[in-house]
Amino acid sequence: MHCCRRRARSRCGCGRPGARYPAREVAVSDITVEARLVRAAVAWLADLRERLADAVRTGRLPHAVLLLGPEGAGQAELACWLAGLLLCERDAGAACGDCVSCRLFLAGTHPDCHWVGIEADASAIRVEQIRDLAGSLETRSFRGHRKVVVIDPADSMNISSFNALLKTLEEPSENTYLLLTASRRDRLPATIRSRCSCQQLPLPTPAQAVAWLQLQQSRDGWARLLELAQGAPFLALNYASSGLEALDADMQEALGPAGKVPFDVLGLADAWRADRPEVRLAWLELWLTELLREAAWSSDGVNNNRRYRLPADGDRTIITRGYRLLDALREARGRIGGSLNVQLLFENLLVDLAEWMRSNSWRAHSNQSRT
Ligand SMILES: [Zn+2]
Known part of the structure; x- marks a missing residue:
């Protein structure tokens, strides 16, 4: 060749x-x-x-x-x-x-x-x-x-x-x-x-994809990785070998202080740019998706059933802004392979993310959800 x-x-x-x-x-x-x-x-x-x-x-x-x-x-x-x-x-x-x-x-x-x-x-x-x-x-x-x-x-x-x-x-x-x-x-x-x-190119059904992924490597968590890969099994396999799940602790720790000041946007953007930026964007998308789901749904405490709960006016604004952020993340995932300044991309995303998480309404809602 x-x-x-x-x-x-x-x-x-x-x-x-x-x-x-x-x-x-x-x-x-x-x-x-x-x-x-x-x-x-x-x-x-x-x-x-x-x-x-x-x-x-x-x-x-x-x-x-x-x-x-x-x-x-x-x-x-x-x-x-x-x-x-x-x-x-x-x-x-x-x-x-x-x-x-x-x-x-x-x-x-x-x-x-x-x-x-x-x-x-x-x-x-x-x-x-x-x-x-x-x-x-x-x-x-x-x-x-x-x-x-x-x-x-x-x-x-x-x-x-x-x-x-x-x-x-x-x-x-x-x-x-x-x-x-x-x-x-x-x-x-x-x-x-x-x-x-x-x-x-067609994608397989989720069941077909998970069965194929299990044949490649027998392990737990394929369904979650497949969801993250938006149904593309080769990408899910790639995420698994890239250590996406192992990034959990690192990313959780990095985002811990995002709702507080000071927040080292430049340092974090530089670190993420240098180490598996595509995988970090995928992790951020999954993390934000789960946060938004958690905000929009609440447990009724009986049989662990989950019911949709309309957020209060303030929360609804927060959730709307969260979905805009999710759109920006998905757009970033699509653009990261092209001629793009990845450092700038992460800086912009982190500034928006920190501002969103700093919201008093969001913290109040989160605290309320935990009690
Ligand atoms: Zn031949």
């Missing part, structure tokens, strides 16, 4: 977030091609795999395919599977795993497979990577078969990169296929979307 990145990091839910390793080692160490193919074989992607395989078999696959779904739905895994299928020289409707192309692909050294990802210490795919790619595609196929480009994640590109890619999309080289992965459709310009065949 020819990589248009020298060092890459995973953001797609198929490896540790922020893990860094030389790109050529991606195929043979942390995220192997085989590991991606195993994940791509999950049952809930079967229909989509069948449709794509049929399109390849009948020569109807468009030269540019956009694999779109929630983060962690398996876009990179499916792109890997489709790349292997396109590169297999036996064209038997499924990658044979045995021809020269398949062997090169599985070893991560196929010269006609170009995987473009986010370089280490970068927050987006750079325009130079896309220009390099265009240059690479001008050469003939090394194997005399198809050439495949995977851009993962395509929604991390900036406008210059999109413009550079547009020329490749408009004037595709012969027998060349571009596979783009994305979780944020709104980040892709209409000019890019309109030139791709968009394939939406």
Whole structure:
């Protein structure tokens, strides 16, 4: 696999977030091609795999395919599977795993497979990577078969990169296929979307996802992690390996003084920026969601049934502001992979959070709830 990145990091839910390793080692160490193919074989992607395989078999696959779904739905895994299928020289409707192309692909050294990802210490795919790619595609196929480009994640590109890619999309080289992965459709310009065949990845049912996660690792707490991952099992798996639950004590302690003055917003934002910022945002979302649920519902004290209780006027304002904060957190989670100042993002969030928690009404309500 020819990589248009020298060092890459995973953001797609198929490896540790922020893990860094030389790109050529991606195929043979942390995220192997085989590991991606195993994940791509999950049952809930079967229909989509069948449709794509049929399109390849009948020569109807468009030269540019956009694999779109929630983060962690398996876009990179499916792109890997489709790349292997396109590169297999036996064209038997499924990658044979045995021809020269398949062997090169599985070893991560196929010269006609170009995987473009986010370089280490970068927050987006750079325009130079896309220009390099265009240059690479001008050469003939090394194997005399198809050439495949995977851009993962395509929604991390900036406008210059999109413009550079547009020329490749408009004037595709012969027998060349571009596979783009994305979780944020709104980040892709209409000019890019309109030139791709968009394939939406489905999510499994929660029961199906938890059963699959239990097979990967037998443990408690999958349902909670899956909820946090908004139903995407690969992302839930990623959260588990990232130690999300282990962050509980650290985050609880950090937020303890948030309702009091002084509150070290800058120090905390700096610490969170440097250590698993995506996971911390996910934790904050879950924490705030549970706080708001607690505020809106109360136990009737009988059989532990829970009844909805309309908050008093003051509390209702607090809860409304809390939901606005929750919206901001969700928006931040969607933006953190792009070209974003993470320090500033955490500073803004923490200022709003501290102000919200400082509210006398909220404290009064919380104290009342505990008595
Ligand atoms: Zn093959």
